[in-house]
Amino acid sequence: MVSDKLIFYQNVLGSRRLSNFFWAVVTITGGIGFLLAGLSSYLGINLLVVSDTSSLQFIPQGITLIFYGIIGSLLSLYQWFMIVLNIGSGYNEFNKKTNIATIFRWGFLGKNRRIEFTCPLEDVKAIRAEIRDGINAKRKLYLRVKNKRDIPLTRIGEPMSLSDLENQAAELASFLSVPLEGI
Template sequence: MTSNKVNNLLKRDFIVGSRRFSNYFWTFILFFGGLGFLIAGVSSYFQVNFLFFINSKELSFLPQGLVMTFYGVVALGLSLYIGLTILWDVGSGYNEFDKKNELIRIVRRGFPGKNRQILLVYQFKNIKSIKLNIQDGLNPKRIIYLCTKDQREIPLTPVEQPRSLEILENEASELARFLNINLEGL
């Protein structure tokens, strides 16, 4: 989340969507791994070595070749899915905090279709606080939430590797000061 403070009345935080290094990495790994498995499975079916470094004639199609073909198709499907989310830049957008008009705009890109652009608008008078949620463990989460008076919690941080506590706390406290509301969760 990169911040761009235009002036004392407007703050805009840009959110990186699917165009992250990890997604490019996994798309590449899944594509070539899946392609290798698919070719090895098809090679075992036709008893022809399509891959020069694997002797597929030693593989029996049932069950090894069939399972390798299945894993190859699944991996290629996953790489296509992640590749399309990168192409469409799903999840990218910005959070805009406008003191002049007393509005908060949360804008994100979704999947293509009728709801491609996601826009949430809240008035300052409906905002209760900023909440910092920190969960450590096997699946750590470090998220800043915008809490409304009707008990909704809207996440403001992108889905990514957990950032350091110091950076997250600074961002949350700076935002709470900017909006002049309470900060929960510290």
């Protein structure tokens, strides 16, 4: 996060997070393992080095393993696709020189891959923090704009620490000279 007197800039982390890499590796490993175990039962040859599949019958165990292997591999391909495209990454820029607030994110392939929202700084009413603790914790910052809905400013996924959220919210509200709601 870079801030000087006229420009406030924040990078937003997308899907290239360590947790996404971890789960993509786990699902591809599991998917390929299930697929090889199912194919081993069909072919009668042990294709897995780490396990003995000679006792598996093709019907019903082998078919089930092949099904789960295909589903796991497809899920992993989707996760790798998201990581390669870095879905959700972008930046928030608040520029007092041009008097424009720009929220930019990368989306899926297609004509709407670039998701960009701009508005004059005068239209910014407040910075809103949403904090909900529990099993499904939610800690997000929103840009409250006149005559529009709240625009999310923070990344999706793992919630940020409460102190980071408060610091970012206070710094941004101070820069824009708008009230801070929700804290």
